[in-house]
Amino acid sequence: xxxxxxxxxxxxxxxxxxxxxxxxxxxxxxxxxxxxxxxxxxxxxxxxxxxxxxxxxxxxxxxxxxxxxxxxxxxxxxxxxxxxxxxxxxxxxxxxxxxxxxxxxxxxxxxxxxxxxxxxxxxxxxxxxxxxxxxxxxxxxxxxxxxxxxxxxxxxxxxxxxxxxxxxxxxxxxxxxxxxxxxxxxxxxxxxxxxxxxxxxxxxxxxxxxxxxxxxxxxxxxxxxxxxxxxxxxxxxxxxxxxxxxxxxxxxxxxxxxxxxxxxxxxxxxxxx
Ligand code: ARG
Numbered sequence: 001x002x003x004x005x006x007x008x009x010x011x012x013x014x015x016x017x018x019x020x021x022x023x024x025x026x027x028x029x030x031x032x033x034x035x036x037x038x039x040x041x042x043x044x045x046x047x048x049x050x051x052x053x054x055x056x057x058x059x060x061x062x063x064x065x066x067x068x069x070x071x072x073x074x075x076x077x078x079x080x081x082x083x084x085x086x087x088x089x090x091x092x093x094x095x096x097x098x099x100x101x102x103x104x105x106x107x108x109x110x111x112x113x114x115x116x117x118x119x120x121x122x123x124x125x126x127x128x129x130x131x132x133x134x135x136x137x138x139x140x141x142x143x144x145x146x147x148x149x150x151x152x153x154x155x156x157x158x159x160x161x162x163x164x165x166x167x168x169x170x171x172x173x174x175x176x177x178x179x180x181x182x183x184x185x186x187x188x189x190x191x192x193x194x195x196x197x198x199x200x201x202x203x204x205x206x207x208x209x210x211x212x213x214x215x216x217x218x219x220x221x222x223x224x225x226x227x228x229x230x231x232x233x234x235x236x237x238x239x240x241x242x243x244x245x246x247x248x249x250x251x252x253x254x255x256x257x258x259x260x261x262x263x264x265x266x267x268x269x270x271x272x273x
Contacts, residue, residue: 008055008220011103011264012047015039015070016062020255024090025166027256039251043070046225046247046259053223053245058266060103066096070252071261073121073169075100079131079151081268083109086120089138107266112150116140121264122167128177129153130198134168136160136188156198159188169216169260175203175242176221181233183210203240209233213249216258225259 018039020028050057062069075096076083083104086097100120105111116139118124123139124147125132131153135141137160148155158168162185165171171186172195181203184192195202205215214230224237228246237244249258 009266019067025256072264076120077124084112087114115146116143118143127174131155137166158191162186173215173217213258216260
């Protein structure tokens, strides 16, 4: 197996204005206190982790009044130098979409606009040649067909059934071009069968690992950056030969996010894996 661990280019958004002001997923409790300064420090550690691994990190300017903008994975999906902009389900996040779109345009990507609700890499994950596409809570099923037209990759629809795992990237992590880790119970029976067929050697996460956002991990094919609390999953990944790096994003978890939510992969031409 060839491991491409070089040349990753990520987009991140500093959580300067991070807060939990509204609840659009079961993790969010607007009455619970949030330490924004701690969120920034935890986010900076995540960013530094990528830099230490030799990846490039670009930043988009955070905007006041958009407390969830830190979750850059929801800003779009970028493959082969093409960027598909997003359309959020919830009005609270709607203004993030044009901000991310403008960033992609300035960065020189060819822009495509969504036709239905589409929350970017939160629900759309590239696994080798396949585009795994979640639906059920956020991204509309109808958008999956559009996605296939834009990127020319086979799109595999996966039905999410547990409201705690409302985005695909909270229930499944792409480890490399051939394998994934996931929480079976987060998917419908049919989608579980599809996952077993496509990834017979997948790493299956425990409920406890998923509940600390262990699957909201970022892999470069060799190193897996995941929440430090997901200890069983980390051990399982190390058994399979991956190197794991734990990060603590406890403040961001209060909004229902983890490392992957904070990270959008920018794939141009060659680095399209
Ligand atoms: N509060 C945000 C929302 O509910 C969290 C987004 C997490 N992002 C992700 N890629 N899973 O939309």
